[in-house]
Amino acid sequence: MKLFIWVFILSIFAFGVVMMRIEINRSGRAIGKLNNEVEIKQARNQYLELECARLSGPEEVFTSAEKKLHLRRTPPQDIVVLDD
Structure with missing residues (x-):
């Protein structure tokens, strides 16, 4: 009977370890996915900042004013110049 109790306790402990390991792996994948999304959004933001700087430059403003x-x-x- 004592052996059965020890085996039962050990199996519960092993089950807990396995469940924690599964949760850690799942959390790691979710973190990796979020990190990839952050990198993509940072790259997109950098591109848009450069595009804003390019479009707000004086030459681009003059070109747009001429065309549009x-x-x-x-x-x-x-x-x-008229004086008051």
Whole structure:
């Protein structure tokens, strides 16, 4: 009877160890997946920041103004300053 109790206790302990190991593996996979998603989003964010910097540069603004709004740069000699 004592042997049966020890085997039972040992099997419960082994079952607990196995269940914890399964949970650790599952958590590790979930963490790995989340890390991959973070890396992808960081790369996308870096790309978008670079794109914003490129699009907000003066040359891009002037080019867009010419194409979309049909505006052009006024040569400095055509600028007239009016005094108050």
